[in-house]
Amino acid sequence: MAGYTREVARRVFAQEFRESDLTYKDGDDQYAPHYLLTPTGARVNRMFIVGTLVEKEDIGSDSEYWRGRVIDPTGSFMIYAGQYQPEAAQVLAECETPAFVSIVGKPSTYTTGEGDVLTSVRPESIFVVDGQTRDLWVADTAKRTLERLKKFDNGSNDTAKAREHYDPDPKRYYSMVSQALRSLKETF
Amino acid sequence: MKEISQDINARFLELGVEIPVGDIEERLDKMVNKFKVPKEEARRSVINYFLKEYNIPRDEFYPSRSEGLKQISELSTDGEWVNLKAKVVQLWENTHESISQVGLIGDETGIIKFTKWENAELPDIEDGQVYLFRNVIVKEWSGKFQVNLNKSSSIERLAEDLDTGASAGKFASAMGESESPRKKVSELNADGQWVSVKAKVVQLWENSHESISQVGLIGDETGTIKFTKWASAELPDIEEGKSYLFRNVVTNEWNGKFQVDLNKSSSIESIDEDMEVGTSTTTFTGAMVDIQSGSGLIKRCPECNRALTKGACMEHGKVDGIYDLRIKAVMDDGITTQDAIIKRDVAEQITGLTLENAIALAADALDQGVVLEQMKKVLVGKYYTISGTRLDRYLLVDSIDELEFLDQKELDELINAAEAV
Helix, strand or coil, X not given: CCCXXXXXXXXXXXXXXXCCCEEEECCCCCCCCEEEECCCCCEXXXXXXXXXXXXXXXXXXXXXXXXXXXXXXXXXXXXXXXXXXXXXXXXXXXCCCCEEEEEEEEEEEEECCCXXXXXXXXXXXXXXXXXXXXXXXXXXHHHHHHHHHHHHHHCCXXXXXXXXXXXXXXXXXXXXXXXXXHHHHHXX | CHHHHHHHHHHHHHCCCCCCHHHHXXXXXXXXXXXXXXXXXXXXXXXXXXXXXXXXXXXXXCCCCCCCEECHHHCCCCCCEEEEEEEEEEECCCCCCCEEEEEEEECCCCEEEEEEEHHHCCCCCCCCCEEEEEEEEEEEECXXXXXXXXXXXXXXXXXXXXXXXXXXXXXXXXXCCCCCCEXXXXXXXXXXXEEEEEEEEEEECCCCCCCEEEEEEEEECCEEEEEEEEHHHCXXXXXXXXXXXXXXXXXXXXXXXXXXXXXXXXXXXXXXXXXXXXXXXXXXXXXXXXXXXXXEEEEECCCCCCECECCEECCCEECCCEEEEEEEEEEECCCXXXXXXXXXXXXXXXXXXXHHHHHHHHHHHCCCHHHHHHHHHHHCCCEEEEEEEEECCEEEEEEEEECCCCCHHHHHHHHHHHHCC
């Protein structure tokens, strides 16, 4: 496939992900990728998360459909895996909670009857990892978030779009990052 | 013909003499078609004829040599018509049929590229000769200036010499008589760089085109690069395993990759030294986000070592394959992704799964896929630093290390950065 490049797995904290509700398509082509644009301007088609799986439940009626809640220092991600994510669903079925898990997945949004947008993650893969990997992810995600905040005034297309839609207060996200990083200090 | 006639007519008008275009054309036509005089020569002779006819001193018609002459260092206006007195510093390979000659001319102040168009029908100029170039036009192309010699230009050979030595030095980056800057292979990362490289011939490839004399890979301790030696360069053949000093070769980018071309301006000098050819090592740190199909326990063709698909080799068909372990991993640092290929020894070390264990595991499960599953379970979703050599979009991994500790100093720096605002 000429010109195909794999979508980068973005690093976004749960709080920022939860506050995201702007989706768009890059082009009119039916295969054009969908993106979720976050308040700090991350353009997410794929994401990488490492956190603590604290709850899991099979909410499917006919076939298995797993819902899990994964915690990071700033909040929680909802993940959903069914028959189309067989590998991820199997891991969810077999693993114990709580457990540190790493997830590579696609962001997904759902608009409620009241018009609220709920974000969740459709995992491509889930694996059980150790606490060290989770700490590395927090630092990694902090670093990438700080980079986005730093570039927020440079006015790329994405940040301009994010500004216009969210009108975010960068200070809130700086303090989110600092809180996440401080939590790593406490564990030592 | 008409154009030249009108040109001459216009020039004479400036001197207050009107010569009917028809007269000029008639005379010109006679010279060119009947007497087979080259156009440029015909033009001069026609002009001289009418100068005599109307009793105009030659000096009045031709702008005086110092007046109207520009120095090469002054050429900085796109579209400006100028007269130059310059020496032919170098003639280049002609790349296009519409170009008659191309190369460098220079005077005391500088050196500039010139292009003489085929349809200008000007006489050929010679290396090392000084000429008076009249009515040449200055052109800018991607920030650089050159002069074009076209139909309205004229060339007059002068019997004097010009010292271009000083300016040749200034032009070293675009070569000239002095040697282009010496570079290491790993530094060849811009298009159109003229450089000299000391390198060993790593591989000679099969030659695919008659215009190419030799093609292959050369390398030094910093890496390897493809080279193409053009047939028209008329350079001596080089041998695999020997080292050479390649002078005045030019880099060339194609599809994001660099190579060097050896052309007429290049030279090759054999050196009696065995060079170590290194491979440039690339390092990437990030999370392993995927292991792709074609990984795990695979079989390779005993003939050509290609991985088999469904028990068959693309080249040799159904063969009795040899087991091997391989991991095609996707690394991702949140900014970019990097495809990586991990060979058996490194794969065994990082997964703790030997080839023998893997074969046994697959035999137990009656499924090769369990090996891949096992590898994913061990590797995916964790952070690693990999290093190795780059091949196309892949990084061929020589070493892989799991990141095990969060660097406290980096953590403190991140906290400072987050709280400085």
